[in-house]
Amino acid sequence: MKDVAAEAGVALKTVSRVVNNEPGVNTATAERVRAAIERLGYSRNESARVLRQGRTSSIGLVIEDVADPFYSGLTRAVEEVAIKHGSLVLSGSSGEDPAREKELVLTFCARRVDGLIVVPAGNDHSYLRAELDAGTPAVFVDRPAGPGPEVDTVLCDNAGGARLAVRHLLAHGHRRVAFLGDSPTIFTADERQRGYREALGDLVDERLVSMAHPSPERVRAVLDRWLGMDDPPTALFTGNGRCTVTALRALEGRRIALVGFDDFELADLLDPAVTVVAQDPAGLGRMAAELLFRRIAGNGGPVERVIQPVRLIARGSGEIGPGGG
Incomplete structure (x- = not known):
């Protein structure tokens, strides 16, 4: 990053702001920094950023079956919201297998995702308690969580x-x-x-x-x-x-x-x-993702249960x- 700052003739903080899409840099300066980045082939160190910010800019999504048009529509909506928040979606299909659901969720948590969106396959979600207590927010969509964890839920009527x-x-x-x-x-x-x-x-x-x-x-x-x-x-x-x-x-x-x-x-x-x-599968996915990113941003309000209408x-x-x- 120091080399980029020297190449562009700007302060190190200015480069950091451009790389992290922060406000406060005029357009001409930002373009000069980006041109220097391209010339030098710079890529930011994600591991260092995670240690510094405590976030990975990624979320985990567990659905039933990616081949099902309902879930593909839901997934696409989650991705669209995630993109707006500069985040990546890691997804997997449980195939209605509770053991597979648990495996996927814990794998995503091991990768330090910032939050989870889950279409539950089983009724026992006690395994999530440690992750929730550690500060990883979760939203359940299409179906509620089993007895135990209190999490935001988005359902249709x-x-x-x-x-x-x-x-x-x-x-x-x-x-x-x-x-x-x-x-x-x-x-x-x-x-x-x-x-x-x-x-x-x-x-x-x-x-x-x-x-x-x-x-x-x-x-x-x-x-x-x-x-x-x-x-x-x-x-x-x-x-x-x-x-x-x-x-x-x-x-x-x-x-x-x-x-x-x-x-x-x-x-x-x-x-x-x-x-x-x-x-509206897209509406379910969009609402679930928006709820999740509000939690990631620090919204500590009461748990929400949203019922979306059908027609x-x-x-x-x-x-x-x-x-x-």
């Missing part, structure tokens, strides 16, 4: 969205409404089942509720059983995007009213186009009447 979906089907004359959900151990899946039951009330038929991993084989078997009943369902509510897409494939053209939770690509181009309850997008599949019209 899962139960409210399910109620929207079922009430929409009820308004179009349906009384036999089936629910195809993901594993009940997943917070979002269980909340959507709760909303389904609250909206349907006494009309719930336990034979028309199925919750498990949405494999093609399982979904096809469930739909074949339901549609082969003497009193089959006339409408279907699917609990997430994977359930919806798998169900559409398994139906193989058989007509049933359908509303899915989560929007997905090309949903508007199918025949009929798919009615969905849409949440129903009527496209045709949920507007089919019980008679198929």
Whole structure:
């Protein structure tokens, strides 16, 4: 850095301000310093900066599956906020494995990330206590933390969205409404089942509720059983995007009213186009990241729990009447 200062004809502090994007340096001087940096091939010593500032300008992000469009949208939003704060995002997928979640979180902490954003795979987050006590803030997104650590949480209105979906089907004359959900151990899946039951009330038929991993084989078997009943369902509510897409494939053209939770690509181009309850993964990621960076900056206010609204997008599949019209 001293060589850069000599090359640019400025004080060492001026070079430091330019390198660290601090205010107080006029444009012409900053350009002269940057030109000197480029000529000399200078790169700042990150290890020294970390020791000096106590920060790494990095955060850890643990999601379920980077290949899932929902989580890719969430991840991109986190990255956009991080870029604005001059920070790098280290990310990994847990694959719904609590042990993998813990491994990723502790690996990121060992790399001294400034904070964590976690989509939890398990319910036991006691392993985080030491990291939180050491001053590493964390925000949970899409699902809450298990009993123990009190951390900021950003969720969507899962139960409210399910109620929207079922009430929409009820308004179009349906009384036999089936629910195809993901594993009940997943917070979002269980909340959507709760909303389904609250909206349907006494009309719930336990034979028309199925919750498990949405494999093609399982979904096809469930739909074949339901549609082969003497009193089959006339409408279907699917609990997430994977359930919806798998169900559409398994139906193989058989007509049933359908509303899915989560929007997905090309949903508007199918025949009929798919009615969905849409949440905002980018909004979830953005809010989680903004909360985290406020904590990193020293905000010591009370723990926040943010519930983001959802909306129903009527496209045709949920507007089919019980008679198929």
